[in-house]
Amino acid sequence: MRRAVFVTATDTDIGKTMIASALVVGMRERGIRCGVMKPVQCAGNDALFLKRVSGAGDPLGIINPFSFRRPLSPHLAARLESRHISLKKILRCYEMLRERHDFLVVEGAGGLLVPLSGRMLVADMIKALDLDIVIVARAGLGTINHTLLTIEAAARRNIRIVGIVYNQSTRGPLTVCEEDNPVIIRKLSAIRTLGLVPFRKIQRGRVSVELLRDIAGRIDIDAIVGDSPAQRERARDVAGRNVQPIAPHRAMAAARRNAGAREE
Numbered sequence: 266m267r268r269a270v271f272v273t274a275t276d277t278d279i280g281k282t283m284i285a286s287a288l289v290v291g292m293r294e295r296g297i298r299c300g301v302m303k304p305v306q307c308a309g310n311d312a313l314f315l316k317r318v319s320g321a322g323d324p325l326g327i328i329n330p331f332s333f334r335r336p337l338s339p340h341l342a343a344r345l346e347s348r349h350i351s352l353k354k355i356l357r358c359y360e361m362l363r364e365r366h367d368f369l370v371v372e373g374a375g376g377l378l379v380p381l382s383g384r385m386l387v388a389d390m391i392k393a394l395d396l397d398i399v400i401v402a403r404a405g406l407g408t409i410n411h412t413l414l415t416i417e418a419a420a421r422r423n424i425r426i427v428g429i430v431y432n433q434s435t436r437g438p439l440t441v442c443e444e445d446n447p448v449i450i451r452k453l454s455a456i457r458t459l460g461l462v463p464f465r466k467i468q469r470g471r472v473s474v475e476l477l478r479d480i481a482g483r484i485d486i487d488a489i490v491g492d493s494p495a496q497r498e499r500a501r502d503v504a505g506r507n508v509q510p511i512a513p514h515r516a517m518a519a520a521r522r523n524a525g526a527r528e529e
């Protein structure tokens with residue numbers, strides 16, 4: 266069983282907070298005491314929202330050790346406040362939270378290759394935390410390229426991908442492209458689809474628990490919690506053997522094999 270997962274996305278504003286919150290609700294419904302973390306936040310109130318949804322009593326400063334005022338890339342938001350993001354501090358907060366909960370949902374900032382400083386990317390933070398990732402991707406046009414790029418970036422760093430949640434960003438029935446995107450991405454990468462979440466009307470910006478429960482019901486949360494240690498070890502071995510030469514075309518093949526190994 267996993268103890269934590271990192272929710273990343275193919276871009277900013279794709280639905281990480283929405284999906285992370287739904288995961289928390291889904292975990293709680295399974296009797297899993299779930300905590301949250303948003304290590305780095307640039308404007309907005311993701312950390313507070315996640316804390317409220319989880320009902321966790323953890324101090325906001327532990328859930329969100331780095332908060333910046335401006336809606337910018339973290340490296341720039343931090344620089345403009347003459348601060349720097351310390352991985353050590355993030356790791357300390359993470360360990361504290363992990364001790365207090367059965368499971369931890371960690372939300373990233375932007376996507377995998379967003380810089381936290383001139384030397385550190387979100388992907389480096391994920392490696393330091395040793396977390397598997399759930400990728401939130403836009404359901405519609407443009408997502409194939411963004412999602413495959415994200416998969417490649419993860420694979421060449423040996424970051425394990427649990428699967429992809431597709432989030433619809435416009436209202437209405439699924440288009441032909443929204444229906445086909447998970448199929449073609451799965452074919453090309455072998456990364457499993459964890460869910461396809463429809464666009465939901467949100468009244469006056471209020472996201473209700475009922476809405477999150479509905480979204481949670483559309484995501485394969487058992488797969489996120491459940492891979493056995495043996496499957497994980499095999500996935501780690503396969504990824505380790507195949508991805509190290511860092512050739513992008515091989516990285517995709519490695520991601521494919523990695524996913525295959527996990528799903529056996």
Ligand SMILES: Nc1ncnc2c1ncn2[C@@H]1O[C@H](COP(=O)(O)OP(=O)(O)OP(=O)(O)O)[C@@H](O)[C@H]1O
Nearest residue numbers: 274277278279280281282283375433462463464465
């Ligand atoms: N399925 C959905 N139906 C309707 N609205 C949605 C859905 N998913 C997300 N949204 C809305 O889209 C916006 C962006 O979603 P969200 O804040 O979850 O993205 P994010 O990836 O966490 O963004 P950031 O990079 O700023 O953290 C929010 O206003 C959210 O309420």
Ligand SMILES: [Mg+2]
Nearest residue numbers: 281282311372
């Ligand atoms: Mg967010």
